[in-house]
Amino acid sequence: MTAAPAVAPAAPLVLRGVRHSYGEAEVLHGIDLTLRGGEAVALLGPSGSGKTTLLAVAGGLLRPTSGEVTVLGTPLTGRRDEAARRVAYVLQAGSLIPYLTVEENLLVRRVVTGRRPTPADRAEARCLLEAVDLAAKAGRYPDRLSGGERQRACVAQALFTRAPVLLADEPTASLDRARGRAVTELLTAHARDTGAAVLLATHDERALDLTDRTVSIEDGLLRDGY
Amino acid sequence: MSGREGFAVWFLAWREIRHGRVRFGLTAALVGLVAFLVFMLTGLAVGLGDAGVSGLRRLPGAVVVYSAGAERVLSRSALPAADAARIAAVPGVTAVRPLGQTMAQAKGPNGAFPVALTGTDGAADGIVLDRTLTPEAGIGQTVTLQPGGVRVRVAGFADLGSVQHTAVARVPLPVWRRTQPAHPATGVYLVDTDRDPAATAAAITGAVAGTEAVTRRAAIDAVPGYAAETGTIAMIRGFLLAVSALLVGTVFWIFTMQKEASLAVLRATGARARLLVGSYLLQVAVTTVLGVAAGFAVVLGAGAAMPAGAFSLPGSAAALSAALLAALALAASAASLHRLLTVDPLLSLGRNA
Numbered sequence: 001m002t003a004a005p006a007v008a009p010a011a012p013l014v015l016r017g018v019r020h021s022y023g024e025a026e027v028l029h030g031i032d033l034t035l036r037g038g039e040a041v042a043l044l045g046p047s048g049s050g051k052t053t054l055l056a057v058a059g060g061l062l063r064p065t066s067g068e069v070t071v072l073g074t075p076l077t078g079r080r081d082e083a084a085r086r087v088a089y090v091l092q093a094g095s096l097i098p099y100l101t102v103e104e105n106l107l108v109r110r111v112v113t114g115r116r117p118t119p120a121d122r123a124e125a126r127c128l129l130e131a132v133d134l135a136a137k138a139g140r141y142p143d144r145l146s147g148g149e150r151q152r153a154c155v156a157q158a159l160f161t162r163a164p165v166l167l168a169d170e171p172t173a174s175l176d177r178a179r180g181r182a183v184t185e186l187l188t189a190h191a192r193d194t195g196a197a198v199l200l201a202t203h204d205e206r207a208l209d210l211t212d213r214t215v216s217i218e219d220g221l222l223r224d225g226y
Numbered sequence: 227m228s229g230r231e232g233f234a235v236w237f238l239a240w241r242e243i244r245h246g247r248v249r250f251g252l253t254a255a256l257v258g259l260v261a262f263l264v265f266m267l268t269g270l271a272v273g274l275g276d277a278g279v280s281g282l283r284r285l286p287g288a289v290v291v292y293s294a295g296a297e298r299v300l301s302r303s304a305l306p307a308a309d310a311a312r313i314a315a316v317p318g319v320t321a322v323r324p325l326g327q328t329m330a331q332a333k334g335p336n337g338a339f340p341v342a343l344t345g346t347d348g349a350a351d352g353i354v355l356d357r358t359l360t361p362e363a364g365i366g367q368t369v370t371l372q373p374g375g376v377r378v379r380v381a382g383f384a385d386l387g388s389v390q391h392t393a394v395a396r397v398p399l400p401v402w403r404r405t406q407p408a409h410p411a412t413g414v415y416l417v418d419t420d421r422d423p424a425a426t427a428a429a430i431t432g433a434v435a436g437t438e439a440v441t442r443r444a445a446i447d448a449v450p451g452y453a454a455e456t457g458t459i460a461m462i463r464g465f466l467l468a469v470s471a472l473l474v475g476t477v478f479w480i481f482t483m484q485k486e487a488s489l490a491v492l493r494a495t496g497a498r499a500r501l502l503v504g505s506y507l508l509q510v511a512v513t514t515v516l517g518v519a520a521g522f523a524v525v526l527g528a529g530a531a532m533p534a535g536a537f538s539l540p541g542s543a544a545a546l547s548a549a550l551l552a553a554l555a556l557a558a559s560a561a562s563l564h565r566l567l568t569v570d571p572l573l574s575l576g577r578n579a
């Protein structure tokens with residue numbers, strides 16, 4: 001993807017010439033990608049093609065071997081707390097803290113940034129849990145949730161961070177068709193409503209009609225469509 | 227750490243304790259158990275020390291002069307009157323007081339009882355008994371001292387302490403002398419000095435033939451059984467302190483390893499490493515303080531049930547033990563800090579395939 005220079009500096013997420021290698025093996029061979037505000041983009045690719053790697057680089061969890069990642073025009077630094085404030089992440093492996101209830105798992109995303117949860121924060125968390133159909137389980141611990149419920153809780157967590165960029169690594173993998181669609185809709189609506197940029201890695205081609213556009217990764221390179 | 231982060235530290239620490247109350251509770255209980263033993267031994271050490279030497283601690287003098295060959299045993303020492311002037315002539319000596327101390331049997335109206343009979347110059351007429359001997363005789367009654375069969379009137383009671391677990395009874399030196407078969411002038415001399423006590427002691431030993439002078443501290447250590455008793459207890463207490471430190475260090479090391487995944491998630495989602503460290507240290511502190519407090523509460527109950535004199539836990543000794551327990555626990559828990567500081571947020575990707 002070549003970014004239009006006029007948009008690029010202020011775009012929520014811009015990757016330029018991003019390469020990444022694990023040791024000798026290069027997984028990303030130079031990725032260019034620009035996400036505009038309010039846009040939800042699907043990232044397709046077979047297993048092992050580098051979706052998680054790309055998201056990890058875009059979220060600042062991995063440093064690119066070369067190339068650059070900028071969020072709203074500023075490069076991501078090595079500081080985790082900085083990067084996490086700017087890029088929210090639905091981790092493929094889940095991100096629920098076992099000793100926090102579902103609701104507290106949302107609140108903790110703001111707590112770690114030094115914020116004391118207000119009643120408004122709690123109301124917002126409840127509202128998000130409502131949206132992912134987990135309101136009734138807000139007080140449960142993660143080990144009492146099904147796999148799909150955990151995944152929806154993780155999505156709610158990411159939405160709760162209010163970051164301008166949201167990366168979701170296969171957030172619908174263990175959901176049934178209807179719930180998968182609902183979650184994807186929630187993410188695209190989030191982009192539309194808050195102006196955030198959403199990048200959604202998925203195997204699930206059924207959800208593509210919900211996103212604004214699709215990019216695919218294969219052999220370490222990105223191309224439009226699939 | 228900023229006040230804002232303080233909330234996050236508390237939030238993470240407390241929620242985890244609440245969720246894992248059984249394991250944190252068990253850890254605190256274990257710490258409490260060890261703390262109980264540490265307090266118990268501290269109390270016993272103080273109690274034994276008191277019973278062994280408190281009677282000596284209350285005597286004046288920085289240096290004790292024994293007869294050579296007495297092996298620093300008060301009851302074996304016998305010195306002639308002429309030595310007083312020789313000792314007084316040693317540079318640095320400012321006062322010389324004779325003191326006789328031997329174990330004796332006293333027979334009062336309620337039967338016989340042992341005393342650490344102490345003869346001093348200028349003591350009041352009659353016999354003054356340590357307060358713990360109140361049940362044995364009343365003021366004005368007569369007790370008979372063996373050996374010697376010396377009869378003395380009870381002049382009063384005072385906090386005289388005890389020596390070798392035997393309550394002190396004080397009489398004028400001539401009375402003490404009559405209980406001694408050889409009637410020596412005195413047992414030992416207690417010496418005041420305006421110089422370093424060790425140096426003065428050495429000077430006396432060198433200047434006055436047939437004497438061995440030591441500092442008061444060395445004299446106390448030389449009381450038969452005292453060093454062995456307190457040394458053994460100090461050793462066990464040291465081991466227990468080490469056990470408690472290792473316990474806390476190991477338990478929290480395991481806790482930290484077990485939750486590495488969620489630590490990585492917290493790091494990945496924006497928690498600073500120092501937040502994790504703060505929350506960890508808070509958990510260690512809460513667990514240790516609760517454990518030590520519980521141990522202390524139990525020891526107070528147990529101490530009350532112990533025979534008087536055998537157990538004594540003054541506030542300062544208790545505070546020192548508690549501080550040692552807490553400090554060692556915190557020090558041992560530092561072993562996990564490196565892990566916390568270097569948690570890799572990448573682990574949160576959880577790619578184990």
Ligand SMILES: Nc1ncnc2c1ncn2[C@@H]1O[C@H](COP(=O)(O)OP(=O)(O)OP(=O)(O)O)[C@@H](O)[C@H]1O
Pocket residue numbers: 022027045046047048049050051052053054092577
């Ligand atoms: N830590 C690592 N060390 C070495 N190679 C790795 C490491 N992590 C991933 N890889 C390799 O990089 C490639 C891309 O992995 P990645 O996890 O990004 O794929 P993916 O598209 O997310 O796959 P999936 O759809 O199965 O989640 C794979 O070939 C994988 O084996």
Ligand SMILES: [Mg+2]
Pocket residue numbers: 051052053092169
């Ligand atoms: Mg993946």
